[in-house]
Amino acid sequence: MKNVEYWQPELETMPRQQLEALQVEKLRRTIDLCLQSPFYKRVLGERGITSDTIKTIDDVRRLPFTTKQDLRENYPFGLVGGNMKDAIRIHSSSGTTGNPTVVTYSRHDIESWANMIARSMYMVGCRDTDVFQNSSGYGMFTGGLGFQYGAEKLGATTVPAAAGNSKRQIMFIRDFGTTCLHAIPSYAIRLAEVFHEEGIDPRSTKLHTLFIGAEPHTDEQRRRIERLLGVKAYNSFGMTEMNGPGVAFECQEQNGMHLWEDNYILEIIDPDTLEPVPDGEIGEMVLTTLDRTMMPILRYRTHDLTRILPGDCPCGRTHRRIDRIKGRTDDMFIIKGVNVFPMQVEKILVKYPGLGSNYLITLDSEGDNDVMTVDVELDGLNTDVYPELQRMTKDIQRALKDEILLTPRVRLVKKGSLPQSEGKAVRVKDLRPGRG
Amino acid sequence: MKNVEYWQPELETMPRQQLEALQVEKLRRTIDLCLQSPFYKRVLGERGITSDTIKTIDDVRRLPFTTKQDLRENYPFGLVGGNMKDAIRIHSSSGTTGNPTVVTYSRHDIESWANMIARSMYMVGCRDTDVFQNSSGYGMFTGGLGFQYGAEKLGATTVPAAAGNSKRQIMFIRDFGTTCLHAIPSYAIRLAEVFHEEGIDPRSTKLHTLFIGAEPHTDEQRRRIERLLGVKAYNSFGMTEMNGPGVAFECQEQNGMHLWEDNYILEIIDPDTLEPVPDGEIGEMVLTTLDRTMMPILRYRTHDLTRILPGDCPCGRTHRRIDRIKGRTDDMFIIKGVNVFPMQVEKILVKYPGLGSNYLITLDSEGDNDVMTVDVELDGLNTDVYPELQRMTKDIQRALKDEILLTPRVRLVKKGSLPQSEGKAVRVKDLRPGRG
The missing domain is CATH 3.40.50.12780 (ANL, N-terminal domain)
Known part of the structure; x- marks a missing residue:
């Protein structure tokens, strides 16, 4: 009708x-x-x-x-x-x-x-x-x-x-x-x-x-x-x-x-x-x-x-x-209805002295849910100080939540383990179907 | 003025x-x-x-x-x-x-x-x-x-x-x-x-x-x-x-x-x-x-x-x-601006076969934050099946969040460890200053 x-x-x-x-x-x-x-x-x-x-x-x-x-x-x-x-x-x-x-x-x-x-x-x-x-x-x-x-x-x-x-x-x-x-x-x-x-x-x-x-x-x-x-x-x-x-x-x-x-x-x-x-x-x-x-x-x-x-x-x-x-x-992306610029993530990450400058945001679907993961390389800190890294991960997660109003996964990874880019760094990988 | x-x-x-x-x-x-x-x-x-x-x-x-x-x-x-x-x-x-x-x-x-x-x-x-x-x-x-x-x-x-x-x-x-x-x-x-x-x-x-x-x-x-x-x-x-x-x-x-x-x-x-x-x-x-x-x-x-x-x-x-x-x-109480009846908590708890019927809600202040804790006695389940209890605790917590719209602490305790009451059970202990 x-x-x-x-x-x-x-x-x-x-x-x-x-x-x-x-x-x-x-x-x-x-x-x-x-x-x-x-x-x-x-x-x-x-x-x-x-x-x-x-x-x-x-x-x-x-x-x-x-x-x-x-x-x-x-x-x-x-x-x-x-x-x-x-x-x-x-x-x-x-x-x-x-x-x-x-x-x-x-x-x-x-x-x-x-x-x-x-x-x-x-x-x-x-x-x-x-x-x-x-x-x-x-x-x-x-x-x-x-x-x-x-x-x-x-x-x-x-x-x-x-x-x-x-x-x-x-x-x-x-x-x-x-x-x-x-x-x-x-x-x-x-x-x-x-x-x-x-x-x-x-x-x-x-x-x-x-x-x-x-x-x-x-x-x-x-x-x-x-x-x-x-x-x-x-x-x-x-x-x-x-x-x-x-x-x-x-x-x-x-x-x-x-x-x-x-x-x-x-x-x-x-x-x-x-x-x-x-x-x-x-x-x-x-x-x-x-x-x-x-x-x-x-x-x-x-x-x-x-x-x-x-x-x-x-x-x-x-x-x-x-x-x-x-x-x-x-480079803005939208996840769960929220507009996010990689710069917003970067601004939080630079506040942590133990982190390097290389990071990668991955957007993916799990079932029908969109998930955002932030991988960031360590610099100066080792992956073996586990309790400290755990605290830091939580802390970064909370700060990102305050900034972008949703809670991403955060992973602190070994220095050199993220892809290095020549020229303009690729900060966002969108693996969701029909995008990226 | x-x-x-x-x-x-x-x-x-x-x-x-x-x-x-x-x-x-x-x-x-x-x-x-x-x-x-x-x-x-x-x-x-x-x-x-x-x-x-x-x-x-x-x-x-x-x-x-x-x-x-x-x-x-x-x-x-x-x-x-x-x-x-x-x-x-x-x-x-x-x-x-x-x-x-x-x-x-x-x-x-x-x-x-x-x-x-x-x-x-x-x-x-x-x-x-x-x-x-x-x-x-x-x-x-x-x-x-x-x-x-x-x-x-x-x-x-x-x-x-x-x-x-x-x-x-x-x-x-x-x-x-x-x-x-x-x-x-x-x-x-x-x-x-x-x-x-x-x-x-x-x-x-x-x-x-x-x-x-x-x-x-x-x-x-x-x-x-x-x-x-x-x-x-x-x-x-x-x-x-x-x-x-x-x-x-x-x-x-x-x-x-x-x-x-x-x-x-x-x-x-x-x-x-x-x-x-x-x-x-x-x-x-x-x-x-x-x-x-x-x-x-x-x-x-x-x-x-x-x-x-x-x-x-x-x-x-x-x-x-x-x-x-x-x-x-x-017996309604108010925590963080939310009205809660003990009956709402009880309705969730009875859904879990491994739990007894004795439970206690404690309201307390930590610094200036009000905290709600739900202690519930186990019955049939032992405190030694740790991973299972952990899962169940999370599950109860989530169900309570759905019901009362705030997340309480949940503790599964040994049978007989909560005070037994004669007559009308005391379900809520309000330890916050100026109340209870």
């Missing part, structure tokens, strides 16, 4: 020309706001850019790019153009060393974000009669509160289960009649296993729809999740810098994710020439916020590789569709 | 007579709603109770009590009087064995709850210019989303830090200019320690106000927290059955917690005779919801022992004040 209704019919099916006019209008307002922020005041000022620079949507290319580095160097509030008195929330990436990426939201921003998620959920058939369970971590991670507010805006009955405790998740699914679930793909598979272990057929529950995202996965994995749990699984794309989830979302056609162009300007560029690539070709996604009143971001280099899927979608929505994320232009 | 403003002046300073008239009106509406719920339809029907039963506030005593057992037996939605289509959230107590306590909220209920928390925060001087950090667990635990929505309603800038990672909490406090923090008392002390370890003087931050609750503590502990962190710490009382936090809250006088009587009817009864005790005398607190449109609860026996503090409060609020919780009438 196809859903032929829209949450916001006019906006979702707006003719392209009108949609682009709306984008121009909102971009001009965004630039006015940018000029109130210390960071953009400087970088736009240097270039003489004002809202008058923008006449057509192509003029977005006259604006400078913004990078994660810009966010870090202007931590925490250097990109805020609104009045901090109007800020009602802060979200932040993980990390205690270096500066985390921080986003500040006004009440308007929180409501606009919730509305994008409500629109996305409605698009795949979710209604106020549905029971929505969220297995995301809550707190600073945007997958928790983001979906919470969106599902409440939709009027669904929300079950804020948060991460972990699969038996309890299943108990809630059964007892509360959960129909829709938000989960990272690897956790969806884990849940299917626990259903099996408990002797419960997921098809005996009311669960029918899954929202999966925040972790790279293949279409085969999606189909497997659908088979195992007897559900439809829809891809979701988001990132904290752009609010969180709700940036792009699949419709019932499952043929790519509609990027909500009334709230974001989408560009796909060649990461070397920085010029746009034609529709259908893979490049780096660049996004500009259009509906934020606290912290606008212009032409953010996401480092995510994807492409615009050419052609119209049978669902009738005019917002263009992006393909699933094909990879990264930097 | 005293705060002499009110969030809702008319309601907070309403003359008693008028406040009681408002309670009568809201109680009558609540009874009408109760009659829509399967549970109350039966128990009120049997007694011939309708909203007409209530003429004056004293008529509340003509209503039957509601117990935790009633909530469990009518799990999950037997007390719901509203239309489930209007439900937008479910919160639940911990536990996967037995039925957890579940509360269902309409949009009105969530907004009313947020308003109570905003009112409480405003009462101690919090404003929309403050930065509020929440170190509660989020998800199903009401301390997370409860304070989140309340602080956003107030217009404060919220930092949803969630539980744990003290270094990160301190980083947020410094970098985001956090002024107000919600924490359980033992965690507030832990944070003070980490400040010290990091060589940071908490007085060099902007932190000035703490909300502490969800865990029994003495006034000496409160004063210690205030000294260690250089803040004012205000007591907060709440429970999931009554929404969560925001039921009663201290004002700047710090002389007991104003219970928000426009939203709850407060009774203190003798737990044996079930008759009211005079003001100033300790008894069991009984609460009735007055502002819920989804799941009303009449005369809920909280099992918390406290008393009404006689006299008027200099702050001008007319809502009566309750003393800090003095203990429980049942």
Whole structure:
């Protein structure tokens, strides 16, 4: 049964020309706001850019790019153009060393974000009669509160289960009649296993729809999740810098994710020439916020590789569709829904005098669980002072947990036992199926 | 500097007579709603109770009590009087064995709850210019989303830090200019320690106000927290059955917690005779919801022992004040903010054939950390099959974690080594200072 209704019919099916006019209008307002922020005041000022620079949507290319580095160097509030008195929330990436990426939201921003998620959920058939369970971590991670507010805006009955405790998740699914679930793909598979272990057929529950995202996965994995749990699984794309989830979302056609162009300007560029690539070709996604009143971001280099899927979608929505994320232009990797840079690991390791500088991060799957292992060479310390090494291993593990918010395996290995690289060191080996 | 403003002046300073008239009106509406719920339809029907039963506030005593057992037996939605289509959230107590306590909220209920928390925060001087950090667990635990929505309603800038990672909490406090923090008392002390370890003087931050609750503590502990962190710490009382936090809250006088009587009817009864005790005398607190449109609860026996503090409060609020919780009438205990019944532990232990029926839960403090240890006697198994016992210990620990959401120490001990009790077994030994 196809859903032929829209949450916001006019906006979702707006003719392209009108949609682009709306984008121009909102971009001009965004630039006015940018000029109130210390960071953009400087970088736009240097270039003489004002809202008058923008006449057509192509003029977005006259604006400078913004990078994660810009966010870090202007931590925490250097990109805020609104009045901090109007800020009602802060979200932040993980990390205690270096500066985390921080986003500040006004009440308007929180409501606009919730509305994008409500629109996305409605698009795949979710209604106020549905029971929505969220297995995301809550707190600073945007997958928790983001979906919470969106599902409440939709009027669904929300079950804020948060991460972990699969038996309890299943108990809630059964007892509360959960129909829709938000989960990272690897956790969806884990849940299917626990259903099996408990002797419960997921098809005996009311669960029918899954929202999966925040972790790279293949279409085969999606189909497997659908088979195992007897559900439809829809891809979701988001990132904290752009609010969180709700940036792009699949419709019932499952043929790519509609990027909500009334709230974001989408560009796909060649990461070397920085010029746009034609529709259908893979490049780096660049996004500009259009509906934020606290912290606008212009032409953010996401480092995510994807492409615009050419052609119209049978669902009738005019917002263009992006393909699933094909990879990264930097060395960031995603494990269990958490973004990790090798630099974060390195920053911890250099604090230990007994360690050498050679280390290797291995990502692998065990069953359906992703596992991260950090091997690091000893230097000065011997492998025979066992109790000391054991203490150190635990200590490093704890420090890494504090930094990246998940606990990797840590192995201290003999000097010279890791592969030596000439030139740029290879720090990450991704052995997970379909990646690396 | 005293705060002499009110969030809702008319309601907070309403003359008693008028406040009681408002309670009568809201109680009558609540009874009408109760009659829509399967549970109350039966128990009120049997007694011939309708909203007409209530003429004056004293008529509340003509209503039957509601117990935790009633909530469990009518799990999950037997007390719901509203239309489930209007439900937008479910919160639940911990536990996967037995039925957890579940509360269902309409949009009105969530907004009313947020308003109570905003009112409480405003009462101690919090404003929309403050930065509020929440170190509660989020998800199903009401301390997370409860304070989140309340602080956003107030217009404060919220930092949803969630539980744990003290270094990160301190980083947020410094970098985001956090002024107000919600924490359980033992965690507030832990944070003070980490400040010290990091060589940071908490007085060099902007932190000035703490909300502490969800865990029994003495006034000496409160004063210690205030000294260690250089803040004012205000007591907060709440429970999931009554929404969560925001039921009663201290004002700047710090002389007991104003219970928000426009939203709850407060009774203190003798737990044996079930008759009211005079003001100033300790008894069991009984609460009735007055502002819920989804799941009303009449005369809920909280099992918390406290008393009404006689006299008027200099702050001008007319809502009566309750003393800090003095203990429980049942065997529930609270550790690290989590409510635990010995029965939850017992339910896990009986699943293991090699164990005897004698067990003992010991609660103790190590430094400022509370620790829970479960000793259980072996029966049939010997202490010499070490690897097997080790596996079993881990297994029990994991099952207990699933059930009570915190990890206790587990020790399998020789048969006969725990104290034998004649009559009612003593299952809990609370060695923490100021308790037991």
